[in-house]
Amino acid sequence: MIYIHWPFCKSKCTYCNFNKYIDPNPDHKRMKNSLISEIKHYVQKYDMKGRIIHSVYFGGGTPSLALPSTFEEILNTIANEFTLPSNAEITMEGNPTSTETRKLQNFHSIGINRLSLGLQSLDDIELKRLGRDHTSKEAINAVKESIEIFGENVTFDLIFGREGQTVDDWRIELKNALEIASNHISLYELTIKRGTPLYKDFIKGKFKKPSPDKLADLYDITLEITKKYGFQQYEVSNFQRNEKYSKHNYGYWSGLDYLGIGPGAHGRLTVPSKEARFRTIRRLYPEEWMKQCEETGEGIAKYEQMSSADVRNELVLFGLRTRIGIPRTRFRKYSLDQELEKYLNMEQVNKFIEDGFLVWENNYTKYDKEWVLNDFREEIQNGVLRPTEKGLAVIDEIVPRILY
Amino acid sequence: MISRPILFNIRSHINNKSYIIHRNTLYISKRINRSLNINYGNLFRNAVRPLQKRGHSSSSNPNKNIDLSKFPAENIRNFSIIAHVDHGKSTLADRLLELTGTISSNHLHQQVLDKLTVERERGITVKAQTCSMFYEYKNKDYLLNLIDTPGHVDFNYEVSRSLAACQGTILLVDSSQGIQAQTVANFFLAFNEGLAIIPVINKIDLPTAEPDRVINQIESTFELDVSLYVKISAKSGIGIDKILPAVIEKIPPPSGDINKPLKAFLFDSWYDTYVGVVCLMAIVDGKLQKGDKIMSAYSEKKYEVIDIGIMHPEQVITGHAGQVGYVICSMKVATEAHIGDTFYHIKNPVEPLPGFEPAKSMVFAGVFPTDTNEFSRLDESITKLTLNDASVSVQKETSTALGQGWRIGFLGTLHMDVFRQRLEEEHDANIIVTRPTVPYKIIYRDGTSKLIRNPTEFPDPMEMQNKVSELQEPMVLATIILPEEYMGSVMDLCGSRRGEQLEYNYMDESRVMMKYSIPLAEIVTDFHDELKSKSSGYASFDYEDMGYQTSDIVKMNVLINKKPVDALAAILHRSQVAHVGREWAKKLSEVIPKQLYEVIIQTAVGGKVIARETISAMRKNVTAKCYGGDVTRKMKLLEKQKEGKKKMKMIGNIELPQKAFYDFLSTGSGTSKKK
Numbered sequence A: 001m002i003y004i005h006w007p008f009c010k011s012k013c014t015y016c017n018f019n020k021y022i023d024p025n026p027d028h029k030r031m032k033n034s035l036i037s038e039i040k041h042y043v044q045k046y047d048m049k050g051r052i053i054h055s056v057y058f059g060g061g062t063p064s065l066a067l068p069s070t071f072e073e074i075l076n077t078i079a080n081e082f083t084l085p086s087n088a089e090i091t092m093e094g095n096p097t098s099t100e101t102r103k104l105q106n107f108h109s110i111g112i113n114r115l116s117l118g119l120q121s122l123d124d125i126e127l128k129r130l131g132r133d134h135t136s137k138e139a140i141n142a143v144k145e146s147i148e149i150f151g152e153n154v155t156f157d158l159i160f161g162r163e164g165q166t167v168d169d170w171r172i173e174l175k176n177a178l179e180i181a182s183n184h185i186s187l188y189e190l191t192i193k194r195g196t197p198l199y200k201d202f203i204k205g206k207f208k209k210p211s212p213d214k215l216a217d218l219y220d221i222t223l224e225i226t227k228k229y230g231f232q233q234y235e236v237s238n239f240q241r242n243e244k245y246s247k248h249n250y251g252y253w254s255g256l257d258y259l260g261i262g263p264g265a266h267g268r269l270t271v272p273s274k275e276a277r278f279r280t281i282r283r284l285y286p287e288e289w290m291k292q293c294e295e296t297g298e299g300i301a302k303y304e305q306m307s308s309a310d311v312r313n314e315l316v317l318f319g320l321r322t323r324i325g326i327p328r329t330r331f332r333k334y335s336l337d338q339e340l341e342k343y344l345n346m347e348q349v350n351k352f353i354e355d356g357f358l359v360w361e362n363n364y365t366k367y368d369k370e371w372v373l374n375d376f377r378e379e380i381q382n383g384v385l386r387p388t389e390k391g392l393a394v395i396d397e398i399v400p401r402i403l404y
Numbered sequence B: 001m002i003s004r005p006i007l008f009n010i011r012s013h014i015n016n017k018s019y020i021i022h023r024n025t026l027y028i029s030k031r032i033n034r035s036l037n038i039n040y041g042n043l044f045r046n047a048v049r050p051l052q053k054r055g056h057s058s059s060s061n062p063n064k065n066i067d068l069s070k071f072p073a074e075n076i077r078n079f080s081i082i083a084h085v086d087h088g089k090s091t092l093a094d095r096l097l098e099l100t101g102t103i104s105s106n107h108l109h110q111q112v113l114d115k116l117t118v119e120r121e122r123g124i125t126v127k128a129q130t131c132s133m134f135y136e137y138k139n140k141d142y143l144l145n146l147i148d149t150p151g152h153v154d155f156n157y158e159v160s161r162s163l164a165a166c167q168g169t170i171l172l173v174d175s176s177q178g179i180q181a182q183t184v185a186n187f188f189l190a191f192n193e194g195l196a197i198i199p200v201i202n203k204i205d206l207p208t209a210e211p212d213r214v215i216n217q218i219e220s221t222f223e224l225d226v227s228l229y230v231k232i233s234a235k236s237g238i239g240i241d242k243i244l245p246a247v248i249e250k251i252p253p254p255s256g257d258i259n260k261p262l263k264a265f266l267f268d269s270w271y272d273t274y275v276g277v278v279c280l281m282a283i284v285d286g287k288l289q290k291g292d293k294i295m296s297a298y299s300e301k302k303y304e305v306i307d308i309g310i311m312h313p314e315q316v317i318t319g320h321a322g323q324v325g326y327v328i329c330s331m332k333v334a335t336e337a338h339i340g341d342t343f344y345h346i347k348n349p350v351e352p353l354p355g356f357e358p359a360k361s362m363v364f365a366g367v368f369p370t371d372t373n374e375f376s377r378l379d380e381s382i383t384k385l386t387l388n389d390a391s392v393s394v395q396k397e398t399s400t401a402l403g404q405g406w407r408i409g410f411l412g413t414l415h416m417d418v419f420r421q422r423l424e425e426e427h428d429a430n431i432i433v434t435r436p437t438v439p440y441k442i443i444y445r446d447g448t449s450k451l452i453r454n455p456t457e458f459p460d461p462m463e464m465q466n467k468v469s470e471l472q473e474p475m476v477l478a479t480i481i482l483p484e485e486y487m488g489s490v491m492d493l494c495g496s497r498r499g500e501q502l503e504y505n506y507m508d509e510s511r512v513m514m515k516y517s518i519p520l521a522e523i524v525t526d527f528h529d530e531l532k533s534k535s536s537g538y539a540s541f542d543y544e545d546m547g548y549q550t551s552d553i554v555k556m557n558v559l560i561n562k563k564p565v566d567a568l569a570a571i572l573h574r575s576q577v578a579h580v581g582r583e584w585a586k587k588l589s590e591v592i593p594k595q596l597y598e599v600i601i602q603t604a605v606g607g608k609v610i611a612r613e614t615i616s617a618m619r620k621n622v623t624a625k626c627y628g629g630d631v632t633r634k635m636k637l638l639e640k641q642k643e644g645k646k647k648m649k650m651i652g653n654i655e656l657p658q659k660a661f662y663d664f665l666s667t668g669s670g671t672s673k674k675k
């Protein structure tokens, strides 16, 4: 898996703390060359020539503002250096402005086969408040056009838990969204991130967060309505129909390696020679990052070995955010053959099982569409520890209690 | 020499509390700390080598070596100064020390007396107001011993013992404030000891001074002969020269006999890092010397006298009847020095002096480390602190909710606050202190009785029914002095605290003295604060022990999801249960964080629920999105959360963070800490 970060945006959204810069005219050529040089550098350094890449993800920032030719060359590089099968998932994030929508066909033609649109809301006043530079009409249009181009492989994001949002407001907005959705949607509760304009307003009291009870109501209704539309919540904020889950994101959660390319990108890779996993972090600022790429071939800022506890905790933490949970097999695979039961505080686990927060599926036999995804049927054969719907809603309370 | 920062901390901590506390805090700090302000390093050296005279002293005593044998009992006066806080006791003591040349009158020294050269030379603080002075009067040299008395009700017993070492006292009253509660309490202590009392009216330099009015108050309140009073200004020095002549004329000399067997009376002690336990003793009869073997009448323990001397910068040795001074003997810990104890030569037992009581804790509280791993470290800290303070009693205690800790007994709540503060600040302790409990008495049918210091010791219903004949609680006699206009509201306050008025008198046209019998339990909480606020700060208050009284007391349990939390139980009077029960349930529901499970908080007496609050189960806590940089942050947070969970106290399914206990117990549910 490869993640490629495009760090530029046209406008600044009030809630966003991603590594992004408002620059209407970035140096496309230097960016392209640097991204390509990082990919090549990786292949060389870790001897990855010809490795199979199942997924490429262009994230941001706003990658739909990049030139299709840039991504084309990148994909070509990947195909040359690695092996890129024709069924690889190649996703791009995009903003639903009309200008960007016009370029979607181009992106599709250079090989991108999945599109993730940041709608955030279908309410124009809300869009303004969030600092978005598109209207709901443009957004709806973008979804329609995308479906025409990318078919089932279109998803979009909405944010709920906005100031003053009522359960009824959200019910209507979500239904409208699901009416036009393809088979995937991401529904995020608005998070107040440090350093954002929203955070400052929150501190000053200008922005008021809905009460915990209200947020719980909004979450409950989200589950209720998506279910009605036939969607399965396969991760806290991600919903799919027809097995159209995001392979790329699932890869993060299930412990796969991924290369992180581009300013501020994070990656995780196993170095077989060292029998260890590493986290990689690239330089944040595009200019510095490019400069370093030009000088040394890659813009790395940090490269650190993960402790075995880190690796295991990550598997537990992310596994339990998905409905499938942590398959025993997977845990063993990434943790030097340690058994999941040996790692967890089973006294606590059993208590949570008894109280309906967790389930231990020992011998999986029948397909239960509430939590299973077809692609994982094999991985779960040897049993999984998974959260119930009730458990998932409070999983941040549960995880620290089941780890020693 | 180190002067302790804690002094200032305590002052700011209890800043706008009653001034009683403010002053007494200083007293206790001094009492506990004074050993640290003293350098005993050269004490032994000085004992064998004459000291050089200080150049700048205006001493009226030119001798380098004072031969104490020149001071037979008739040339000795033992006296103290008793006063309400801030009426000028310290200032007057300083003036007397200057006048007699015991300390320099260099004005720069006035507020930093602790650091006097005499202390450095002699190694003993002269500032601790027990000290000896030499004074020539009508061609005769006198040895005048000024004996310090503690200034807080918490130390009433010690005050009475200090007074027992004197034959007379100066009753010092601020001429603009008039008689205050402590003046009264101290007066009666002195009166009961049969001391000669010299009324001294201070601060006559103030424009608001009303000396005549105060003299009338003294006359009417104490029925005291005021013909020989002295009017002074300790600050400006007016009238100071009349004090010591009055002391010599009016106070009788000690009546001891140097030829009788040794009888020494211990009235104060402290622990010093260098020399160990220092005792202050009055030699009632006989003679005491270095190397003597003595025995405690109370404990019958034997000691050898390592050093003795008087509290004076000049070189003096041996103690004769009538004299007062320090004795350093082979005592290991301060708890061996029982205030009020009598000592005699090993082979020569004598009748001990009356009035001795072993230290009696009046307030008990459970103390627990916030982090259970800190137990053994804090155990050492507590041991160290109690070395300095014999009046603290310590027992180990285990709570199911809070783990291992201690049940500590204090003389009073101020004493407790100071101890707590020292533990927190000097020993870096993170502690939870439970609601203080007074010692209740259980009287059994078979005539036996038992004191309980902990709600967990309260008899269960079975025992109550079958064995207990009655329950009793400690009472105090409270003296409250206040301007007439606040009588109504203060009487309401006392009534609401189950006080019973015993008498009230007008001390003059506008000041009233009221006496109440009040349960001790009612004043160990926030009574002081309330009294001050109900009287705009004008009421003064003091109290003394009044024994036990039958009382309808019950144990109130706090239950969390039906399980009692031992550390939160309380012993209350039945009439308070409804109110306190409701308040506690409410407050707990505010400090306990939401849980994965519903939390039901109940307060109950026996099987009867008084109040109930519920905290509904948490519905949602899950991070919406977690990518890239969030991951490392999330992992770090996870580590912190894991640590935090380990420190939780479990009550069934429910986790109580130590913080909840702390918040609950320190926001006014019983401790006298500020609100």
Ligand SMILES: Nc1nc2c(ncn2[C@@H]2O[C@H](COP(=O)(O)OP(=O)(O)O)[C@@H](O)[C@H]2O)c(=O)[nH]1
Residues within 6 Å of the ligand: B023, B083, B084, B085, B086, B087, B088, B089, B090, B091, B092, B202, B203, B204, B205, B206, B232, B233, B234, B235, B236
């Ligand atoms: N004006 C005036 N102030 C005095 C006099 N004596 C003491 N004070 C002040 O009263 C306050 C309390 O005095 P202090 O000796 O500490 O009182 P203590 O609490 O009884 O020891 C201090 O600020 C002194 O300076 C006096 O004669 N006149």
Ligand SMILES: C[S@@+](CC[C@H](N)C(=O)[O-])C[C@H]1O[C@@H](n2cnc3c(N)ncnc32)[C@H](O)[C@@H]1O
Residues within 6 Å of the ligand: A015, A016, A017, A018, A059, A060, A061, A062, A063, A093, A094, A095, A117, A118, A119, A120, A157, A158, A159, A188, A189, A190, A191, A192, A193, B624, B625
């Ligand atoms: C970082 S954005 C990048 C994609 C694109 N630039 C956009 O804005 O749509 C990915 C998604 O994360 C979600 N997101 C970003 N910040 C968020 C926040 N503070 N709270 C909730 N969701 C957030 C938004 O739904 C957004 O579409």
Ligand code: SF4
Residues within 6 Å of the ligand: A008, A009, A010, A011, A012, A013, A016, A017, A018, A020, A060, A061, A062, A095, A118
């Ligand atoms: S939400 Fe998307 S468009 Fe908005 S600032 Fe963040 S990355 Fe850019």
Ligand SMILES: [Mg+2]
Residues within 6 Å of the ligand: B089, B090, B091
């Ligand atoms: Mg004083």
